[in-house]
Amino acid sequence: MPSAPAGTLYRGREGMWSWVAHRVTGVMIFFFLLVHVLDTSLVRLSPETYNAIIGTYKNPVMGLAEAGLVAAIVFHAYNGIRLILVDFWAKGPKYHRVMLWIVVGLFVVTMAGFLPRHLMHVFGGE
Template sequence: MSAVTAPRSEKKPRPGGTLYRGYTGMWSWVLHRITGVAIFFFLLVHILDTALVRVSPEAYNAVIGTYKTPLMGLGEIGLVGAILFHALNGLRIILVDFWSKGVKYQRTMFWVVIGLWVVLMAGFLPRQIANIILEVNGQ
């Protein structure tokens, strides 16, 4: 008679290591909420500032000029970081929900999200940091 192999979960129990409680599953959920709320409030402001193009070129340029200051430049790094995480983790959530192996690989996918986030931030940061330095030097 062939031996029956025990399910993987019985071999190595992880307390609280379910999909949404503890570890990466929970922290990605927490980060998804925090970044989502932050992006929502930025979106409200961003539509209002863009609407100034209907007031006058002068009014729009004056307000968009504040987006180019060094302090706002740092804020934009945070904003882009939040958007990139929310976007990539959102794709991970979709795969958890719709891909037959999504639950099995949710932890791996979390680290893929972090990896892609680092790569995309590395693509954005040189331009943004160069702009911040130019602004600090008053150029």
């Protein structure tokens, strides 16, 4: 295996950056998933323990992190559907760039729906 790649196969642009973003968001989601199963498992210990830990998810810093997590999931989901279309739809490779901008558009619309509601839950009073 060569230790340094000779030349650059990918030249930036939509195809490469969507691939990079898919990897980065995928890793973020995976590590959250490990933590999320562990914190949810605390329901098995006692109601008090679970409520104490889940309470930390409700402070503003964690609330913003959750918004980031949801953003990562939404991008990974929409770009994953685009990836399936590129692989299985005959015209997928031809329209992969257009589909990425559709992904970005749907991402913006979804987050515009989610963020106000979530941030009101996090920052709003009782």
